[in-house]
Amino acid sequence: MHRALSRCQSAGITSALLRNVRVARIAGLQRVAAAPSTAFIPSASRFLHIQQSLRQTAEATRSHEPSVDYHGPISRFEELGERGMAHPAIVQALTKQMGLENMTDVQAATVGKALSGIDMAAQARTGTGKTLAFLVPILHRIIEENPALAARSSHSPLASMDDSRALVISPTRELAEQIAAEARRLTANTNVIVQVAVGGSNKRAALQEMRRRGCHILVATPGRLTDLLSDEYSGVKLSKLNTLVLDEADRLLDDGFWPEIMRIERFLPQRKERPRQTLLFSATMPREVLQLSRQLLQPKHEFIQTVNEDEAPTHERVPQKLVRVDGYQNLMPALYELLLQGNEAAKNGGRPLKAIVFFNTTAEVELGFSIFRNLRPKDGRSPLAPARLFEIHSKLSQFQRTAASEGFRKVESGIMFSSDVSARGMDFPNVTHVIQVRCPRSTDTYIHRVGRTGRAGREGESWVITPKTDTAIRGTLKGLPVKADNSLGTATLDMKQPAELPKLQAMILNEIGEASRFVGMTQKSSVYTVLMNISLDNSRDMEAGVQEIVDLSKYGWGLRYPPALSRFVLGKLPRGIDVSTVSGPATPRESDDRSSFQDRRGGSRGGFGGRDGGSRGGFQDRNSGSRGGFRDRDGGSRGGFQDRGSGSRGGFRDRDGGSRGGFQDRGSRDFGSAYGSRSNDASGGFSRGGDAGERGSFPPRNNDRGAYPPRSDRRSDGGQGRGRDGSSGGSRRYESGGLF
């Protein structure tokens, strides 16, 4: 892969090499003039020169002077060896093992200087190789102090726990693991030991490993590191530390992490006792952060920017699009349409779809993932196959998070539903799409998220899908090359009105509507509360803002009554709003939750469409009188979720029409709704949760009949797929209709 990268780099990155390198003067900083390159050293004398350089630099370190003279800009890794700036072992690892030839802008601008020992804060675009920019100087200093570590040998003395020379702090666990993996690649042919200390992992096992093998480079997250350093029995000491790196420095220096970073700093050796180099890296460096960073950097430090202030901080080769959707209820259909487009493009010779879908909150990630995971299977596979689905957020265990992130890294085609845990630093190969649902929290968040695609010279697309009423988006995207996009048909549909739709749109609305219903109330309720809170905190027109969220519950999730809100949220409601229209009665018991899709009056109701819930289907075929949901214009499918080929009008049918599978027994006389029949005949529709299989169930009992995902998954939230004949019968609070 690296070879491929360096090839594409020659085309893309190298051409831009040094173009925008800029050393800024900020108060108290030195401007460094680019010195001309030193003379080329013939290869025969190179090693001698390096040895001499290493000796000199070791002395220099002892006298607290920079270890290597800055030799001016360099653009190839080979030059580090040719000029005696880095040990041959490092150059060999970079060029031979990792297959890298040319440096990126940020590497060219920082590696030489960092090797000279100065402190620096560096800002460069995402995916341009900042990790190696700090790992190379780290490794050089370690080998410089102990040249015996340069070669891999079983004879070299074992490291001890307090041998750590470099500490790299990362804001997230996954990023720490990724940095450690890159460091291990770089040090593969040396005796330098890399260790990781991250929260959520087994502390005792990590300590045992450190005791057994020792540590030279420690990569850690702030929480676990503080824990280890303040635990006197852990044995972790950083008394020999000579390099401190903060990756994603602006994040680590913001309010959330700053106190912890300061606490960690107090555990490090005093600078006058042991000179230390501090390196701060990020794609974004707000001014306030730079001010704060001075508390960590020596007075004589540099700020290096490889992006001019008048240039966009994102990559030109990543087109950035903004889709304004009609309402919150259009978000998932528009997302589905976009993902289908991506798969279609792959089928027509494009790159396999590999998308990260970012949401602002964990609740939204969970709901989004659940909806897409519950899409009706086609031929026993997800309609988004071959793309595999993943979710990642902070509510998952570390084991699940690592599995998701490793799984997504490896697949050729996949969709990862993610919170901001993977917004920064993560280097997933070949990501084709970054999609942000709703306005990101800040411009910096937007930049980092977009940076998950278009890395190391590759192509990618960026999309933001947000309601048209979102006023914050303009400020967030100000000055960025974002273009409005109107290509998604489902984005602008008025889902509150019945309509006759093109085939694709009808299919999308039906499938998303159906999948949404499979998802339990707990997840919907969390998202409802989150969005209502945001709306009440931010909306200028509060009534309209509140109504938008109520509409989501009604037209997006098909709920007759909105989920219940806490007193805290209700307390924020402006006067004049009828509470009963915004909050359902008390939180449902599980049994209520299960039957949340029942129709109170036994009549089928709205889902998507049916303003008052009384209509018999949202976007139905006007002429046919069908009661099915979103019909396509050609009059193809009649039932909400019925099998296309089937004559039946109701519900899910098994494709092969077997009486055991599918969503409705073929023989059933109920032509009613997908979810619960209109009549009280319990034989059809999405019914019979308790005794599924008697006449029909979905997913089918027998998984090999095409259930997707497996049944256990589907019912994980309490079997909410019960029909109105479900055990608790009668009227239900969270009801919605059956006909779409």
Ligand SMILES: Nc1ncnc2c1ncn2[C@@H]1O[C@H](COP(=O)(O)OP(=O)(O)OP(=O)(O)O)[C@@H](O)[C@H]1O
């Ligand atoms: N000189 C180079 N030539 C080609 N590829 C490189 C080079 N340096 C690094 N890479 C590769 O580029 C990819 C991105 O690197 P890296 O993750 O360090 O980027 P970054 O700048 O830290 O990104 P972010 O801002 O998102 O944290 C990695 O796969 C890395 O191996």
